[in-house]
Amino acid sequence: MKIRKLSFVTSFVLFFGATALQAQTPRLMHYEGQLKDEQGQPFVGVTDLVFNIYKTANGESPIWSESHVGVQIENGNYGVLLGSKTPLKLSFFEYYLEVKTSTVTAGQPRRMIVGSGYNFRLWFLFAAYTIVWVAIFIYVLSIGRRQKKIAAELAALTRDTGSA
Amino acid sequence: MIFSMLVFSLMVAVIFNFSFPPGSEFIDDAAAGIIWMTFIFTSLLGMSRSFVREVDKGCMQGLLLAPIDRVDIYISKMLINLIFIIMVEVVVVPLFSVFFKINLFDSIGALSAVLLLSTLGFAIVGTLFSAIAVNTRTREVMLPILHFPVSIPLIICAVQATNAVMAGQAWSVIWPWLKIIIAFDLIFFLVGYLTFEYIVEDS
């Protein structure tokens, strides 16, 4: 009974922590890029941009995609807010971002991005948090278990002496 | 007892010497650490025996029945341990000076002050803990387990002070270390003085 209650509490704590951490990952990401034309010159003008995010550097289907129509580009530089069109939710790993344009045909290489500069560190926070609470709950559980064992033994002994 | 301690400490010193490549210059920095490791192990060897005979042969009853203050037993045991270790040190330090080619005699006054006060601290804590350890199931193991963590500040200060003395540094560098050693000696002598009677109550 007690053990079940405690494991419920443990899972509650872990779940709450995990969702709290999840909430910390960015929903929006400001991305600044450079676009060059076939001659390697900075692109000037208006174009459509498609952003794809992959899990690997040269792989399969994108896990997230968003297109920005009619982006004004001056001197090859542009800035967009990723996640403003399609909801963006990345966890702690690194990802690969691909940019495609409607006007320039030259492929732009995929670039590695991370969810946020700090997100890798969230693993450390999460590990520490988990260790602290799991250790404390294992301790509470072990006390409870020992208590139960002693109580059972005590009850058995009293019964025996009572009957004798 | 004193003879086996002496042989033991010489062997430790020689074995430590083999852990460095011949002619290594690193040995100058490590010499203080080696000296103190030697003394710590030697003093543990001596102190772990300091109550064994009393407990095993029942002399402790006699000592406790004797019309003396119980704390006097502690002080006399502690002094004997101190004298044993000091005797070992008197022989081993000059030999160290020869083996490791370090001149220890330029600042013999400061060196002996550091050695005496640190060894006193070891004897104060070690004698009391050996009285505890002798009553446990694992006598020889228990003494270092109790002794080492409590005497860590003493080990740090003794090694650093000896280092400073051997490097010929000024008194102002040595003094802060010595201050902590003296504080350790005084505080733990007081605590040992107050608590010893609880340890030997009925052994």
Place this chain on the structure above:
Amino acid sequence: MEQNNRKDIWGSLLKIGVFVCMTVNIYLVFQFAPQEQSMGHVQRIFYFHVPSAWIAFLAFFVVFVASIGYLWKRERKYDLVAGAAAEIGVLFATLVLITGPIWGRPVWNTWWEWSPRLTLFLVLWFIYIAYLMLRNFVEGEEKSARFSAVFGIFGFVDVPIVYMSIRLWRDIHPSPVVGGGQGSGLHPDMTFTLLFSVLTFTLLFLFLLSNRMKLEKSRIALDDLKRQIAF
């Protein structure tokens, strides 16, 4: 019987208090406390690390006081308190030693830094592990209580001396600048979260201690009963 009931009420109140505080505390730590500028989210380990350290100190202080109490009054309950508190103290000191490096790795880029505080906890950990071993290795309840009380006093008296000597030692071997944020220049919300964490952990300590004491009491009851049967 009535007294027993009242104790139970206090026990369940404590349990509820711990639960509520923990829930609120998690919210404060992960959502309410502002993000630290240079260290990022990982700085939130602070809210578990520092209270754990505080509880470890509190527990060892309880061991010290209970040890003196035992030598003075010779009542068994003091020995039980000391043993239970030492066990809990070792648990939290272990947590300090684990969360410290987890914090240090992303911030200082090394798992272990001989910083005065971490080193102090390492030494403390050794002292109280030795204390727990001593409790188990001495035969006879009364003897074990006496010896461990003496060692408990020695261990706690040692703490300031250890800290002074480590401080002096680290002065000679300067370390890379150890992450700030401790004490100085904390955002008020951070301070509040920290204080709340300390409160939560203190309640948790009381909860653990009372549970541990209950366990010891039933163990003694069992032993007494066994002895009675043997006669």
